[in-house]
Amino acid sequence: MEANQAIQNIERKIQAIKARLQALGPMRPGSVSQQYNVCGKPGCRCKDPQTPRRHGPYYQLNYVYQGKKKSQFIRRENLKQVRLELATYKKFRKLTDQWIGLALQAAQLRLKNAL
Template sequence: MSREKNKSGTIITIQAQGPILPGSLSTAKSQCGKPNCACKASPNKLHGTYHRWTGFIGGKRTTKTISKEVAKECERRIKNYRALEKKLDEIIADAVANAPWVKPE
């Protein structure tokens, strides 16, 4: 994060550490629809593990089933996104602390 001043005020530049992706990852196992499948037995052997990304696309909550390799890349990008969010939260907290209505001490 860098700050510089110009005639119109302070310019703040933040930069991500790589590609970003909002959302979250999860894993799941599931049963199929076949009545005689081992996933219906007791104890059951569920299908999976399935990796899933959940986030918003076009304003709608969306879940995508992805491969394990893609999930690892998504995890890296989500980590970058969260670090960027943290930096932005710090900038906002500083802006509120120095807002025009705050009396100097």
């Protein structure tokens, strides 16, 4: 296949990726973990000597932004929305990775084409 034609094919794939990116809804990076805590109340169930039952689960959202680790608790009623946004972010990253891969291929073809 001629390089120009190969580049055009790649550009079409990139356009398709852009369209999918455009269609993405709200997103955020990170992951949710569950925490179980022990409190300070004397005689509380969480410190029962036989069958301690910790408090929780509490849902903690962890993410990194601009090299800084951030963490916050998420209310149970917000969990579904947050998980949806985390899933959308994964799609965003997957699509941009694909775009980068295609961009590299096209860039390489343009170099050969220039010879």
